[in-house]
Amino acid sequence: MSFLSATLSRVKPSPTIAISARAREMKAAGHDVIALSAGEPDFDTPDNIKVAAKAAIDAGQTKYTDPDGTPELKSAISAKFQRENELDYSEAQISIGTGGKQILYNGLMATLNPGDEVVIPAPYWVSYPDMVLLAGGTPVIATTTLESGFKLSAEQLEAAITPRTKWIIFNSPGNPSGAGYSWEELKALTDVLMRHPHVWVMTDDMYEHLAYDGFEFCTPAQVEPALYERTLTINGVSKAHAMTGWRIGYAGGPEPLIAAMRKIQSQSTSCPCTISQWAAVEALEGPQDHIIANNAVFKRRRDLVVSRLNAITGITCPTPEGAFYVYPSIAGLIGRTSAGGTKITDDEAFATALLDETGVAVVFGAAFGLSPNFRISYATADAALEAACARIQTFCNNLT
Numbered sequence: 001m002s003f004l005s006a007t008l009s010r011v012k013p014s015p016t017i018a019i020s021a022r023a024r025e026m027k028a029a030g031h032d033v034i035a036l037s038a039g040e041p042d043f044d045t046p047d048n049i050k051v052a053a054k055a056a057i058d059a060g061q062t063k064y065t066d067p068d069g070t071p072e073l074k075s076a077i078s079a080k081f082q083r084e085n086e087l088d089y090s091e092a093q094i095s096i097g098t099g100g101k102q103i104l105y106n107g108l109m110a111t112l113n114p115g116d117e118v119v120i121p122a123p124y125w126v127s128y129p130d131m132v133l134l135a136g137g138t139p140v141i142a143t144t145t146l147e148s149g150f151k152l153s154a155e156q157l158e159a160a161i162t163p164r165t166k167w168i169i170f171n172s173p174g175n176p177s178g179a180g181y182s183w184e185e186l187k188a189l190t191d192v193l194m195r196h197p198h199v200w201v202m203t204d205d206m207y208e209h210l211a212y213d214g215f216e217f218c219t220p221a222q223v224e225p226a227l228y229e230r231t232l233t234i235n236g237v238s239k240a241h242a243m244t245g246w247r248i249g250y251a252g253g254p255e256p257l258i259a260a261m262r263k264i265q266s267q268s269t270s271c272p273c274t275i276s277q278w279a280a281v282e283a284l285e286g287p288q289d290h291i292i293a294n295n296a297v298f299k300r301r302r303d304l305v306v307s308r309l310n311a312i313t314g315i316t317c318p319t320p321e322g323a324f325y326v327y328p329s330i331a332g333l334i335g336r337t338s339a340g341g342t343k344i345t346d347d348e349a350f351a352t353a354l355l356d357e358t359g360v361a362v363v364f365g366a367a368f369g370l371s372p373n374f375r376i377s378y379a380t381a382d383a384a385l386e387a388a389c390a391r392i393q394t395f396c397n398n399l400t
């Protein structure tokens with residue numbers, strides 16, 4: 001009998017983390033690598049947030065807190081939901097965890113039983129299906145298309161729902177496509193959910209503030225207030241405030257679900273990092289100018305990458321509404337052979353040959369459940385993006 005748990009055999013390690021690790025190894029071995037694989041802003045955490053964290057340390061805020069967060073941060077989150085999302089969550093309806101990732105995990109662990117299904121639109125963030133499997137549920141993948149802007153239609157959602165469906169995981173703007181749903185597009189989905197009262201909504205709003213060209217973010221319980229009683233609204237400070245390493249995410253939801261999530265957290269991590277919680281209070285209550293400044297840079301980089309990639313024969317790259325990713329199709333390159341002799345049979349072969357032959361690290365689409373595509377994270381310096389696009393162009397031009 002294996003020493004390791006059977007649960008573990010159901011999941012795979014995160015492919016995005018694996019590719020970033022391979023790129024780092026190649027760099028350490030002296031290769032000229034441009035990594036476009038990491039899902040985090042390249043900006044530093046704003047100074048006022050760092051100052052707040054240092055002040056918290058000096059004030060002795062270095063002990064355990066309540067399992068799902070301090071009253072001060074819950075109050076700041078409650079005000080944020082009210083101010084930005086028109087959602088009324090009392091402090092008892094708020095859970096704070098070690099990143100949005102832990103909140104998603106707690107939500108699934110607290111609710112899934114064997115046989116329970118979770119609808120996940122593809123392309124999806126790599127962790128969703130594996131988290132569902134770890135929690136004992138069954139992922140049901142609803143695959144979108146490039147032509148639909150990688151957005152789920154009402155018909156697709158309707159077709160994916162069964163009597164066993166417990167959740168739909170919704171993510172807009174999304175990772176890896178950057179697709180953002182307009183109010184009307186989201187309303188079409190919430191109308192379907194109104195016909196299926198047993199289905200709950202887990203909405204991952206992590207990229208709320210990273211939106212361009214006037215895109216207006218909206219979240220399911222705001223678009224359809226009648227869904228409030230069965231929605232877990234998840235957000236965090238990682239992306240908007242360049243705080244990935246601080247590990248603070250949070251959610252608002254019905255009190256019994258929040259209490260169940262607290263129970264899990266109290267037996268796993270005890271509480272999120274106290275110092276980071278004080279930093280997050282400042283992130284939510286302090287000046288927000290860095291979001292506007294960072295978005296201007298992200299938009300410029302998005303436009304640069306989209307135009308460079310669309311100039312390459314065989315690649316089609318839609319312009320996404322938000323986040324810091326593009327998700328181009330390489331349908332026009334399948335079946336060709338690279339200068340190094342690799343047959344491009346699928347997007348994994350493409351990404352591997354691209355890294356080996358040019359040093360550009362991207363993540364292949366199969367990792368996100370929709371092929372043949374790849375994901376570029378443009379949260380990196382303009383010069384690196386220019387150089388990477390030039391290398392991708394040369395690589396593609398040399399395919400035979």
Ligand SMILES: Cc1ncc(COP(=O)(O)O)c(C=O)c1O
Nearest residue numbers: 039099100101125175236238249
């Ligand atoms: C869609 C999505 N949700 C959640 C997370 C996790 O965020 P956090 O760093 O707060 O755990 C990520 C991080 O890449 C993400 O892309």
